[in-house]
Amino acid sequence: MAYAPFDLKGKVALVTGGNRGIGLGMVEALAQAGADVVIWGSSAEHNAKAEAKLTTYGVRVLAQQVNVADEAAVVAAMAEAAVAMGRIDTVIANAGIGGGAPSFSEFGTEQYRRVLSVNLDGVFFTFREACKHMVERARGGDPGGSLIGIASLAAIEGAARNEAYAATKGAVISMMKSVAVEHARYGVRANAILPGWIATDMTAGAQESKAFAEKVIPRVPARRWGEPADFGGIAVYLASDASSYHSGDTFVIDGAYSIF
Ligand code: NAI
Numbered sequence: 001m002a003y004a005p006f007d008l009k010g011k012v013a014l015v016t017g018g019n020r021g022i023g024l025g026m027v028e029a030l031a032q033a034g035a036d037v038v039i040w041g042s043s044a045e046h047n048a049k050a051e052a053k054l055t056t057y058g059v060r061v062l063a064q065q066v067n068v069a070d071e072a073a074v075v076a077a078m079a080e081a082a083v084a085m086g087r088i089d090t091v092i093a094n095a096g097i098g099g100g101a102p103s104f105s106e107f108g109t110e111q112y113r114r115v116l117s118v119n120l121d122g123v124f125f126t127f128r129e130a131c132k133h134m135v136e137r138a139r140g141g142d143p144g145g146s147l148i149g150i151a152s153l154a155a156i157e158g159a160a161r162n163e164a165y166a167a168t169k170g171a172v173i174s175m176m177k178s179v180a181v182e183h184a185r186y187g188v189r190a191n192a193i194l195p196g197w198i199a200t201d202m203t204a205g206a207q208e209s210k211a212f213a214e215k216v217i218p219r220v221p222a223r224r225w226g227e228p229a230d231f232g233g234i235a236v237y238l239a240s241d242a243s244s245y246h247s248g249d250t251f252v253i254d255g256a257y258s259i260f
Helices: 021-032 044-055 071-085 109-139 163-186 201-208 210-215 228-239
Strands: 012-016 036-041 061-065 090-093 145-150 188-195 250-253
Touching: 012 021, 012 071, 012 109, 012 228, 021 036, 021 044, 021 090, 021 228, 036 044, 036 071, 044 061, 061 071, 071 109, 090 109, 090 228, 109 145, 109 163, 109 188, 145 163, 145 228, 163 188, 188 228, 228 250
Parallel strands: 012 036, 012 090, 036 061, 090 145, 145 188, 188 250
Antiparallel strands: none
């Protein structure tokens, strides 16, 4: 028999912020590898567009309009997804927003709380509800599961004027490690991905900036912006049985930017 651990048929993957950008890049690969997929997004319009595209891969697709900062919404949507799809094997907490300030001294409290509510509360609620489902299933004799947090290079490099964002991304890594240790006994793994500079709506301003094109992108050894599709491989690996002993790790996907 051929070696086929990357075949995701029979597995269900849920990706928050899966309707565009990096999330959609991952969910497209997961669907093409055979997984049934659930996407959460804040925009019904983006959800519908992504759902139509994902359906062409011949897998079951569920799109839910969920604000990950809203605890009750996350609790309800995770339960609804588990019933609708029968099970959830992989949960990728990817939804996130940017939000800096002209300087740290001028960083508004409201902005700070807004970034924390999506990037940190959102990951906490998403992971917690995913763990409830996976632990219950493991206790019923069906262990396993994969949790993935999308952090950022901002977690490990100094991101000037982005203190709130950086703090949430560092926290995603710390939370992931706690979750990984606590849930290993249930066969549940947890890992984090740290993207570099990726061309999505989030970085639209930087993509249009002449200074950025002249000063930052030439410092990326891969000599290009990252694309959402660059995250397909790692998503499939972490959702698959190929990574069944790989937990508590961080994956930097940045075209070698951070080591140059
Ligand atoms: P994007 O702006 O293209 O997509 C963000 C996604 O998150 C969308 O699907 C949106 O619907 C969803 N979202 C935003 N707020 C939400 C909320 N409250 N509830 C539910 N969904 C919500 O952004 P991108 O670039 O694809 O970012 C994805 C993740 O990658 C984020 O966590 C971001 O911080 C991280 N990241 C991105 C980098 C980049 O260069 N683009 C670099 C490092 C990390």
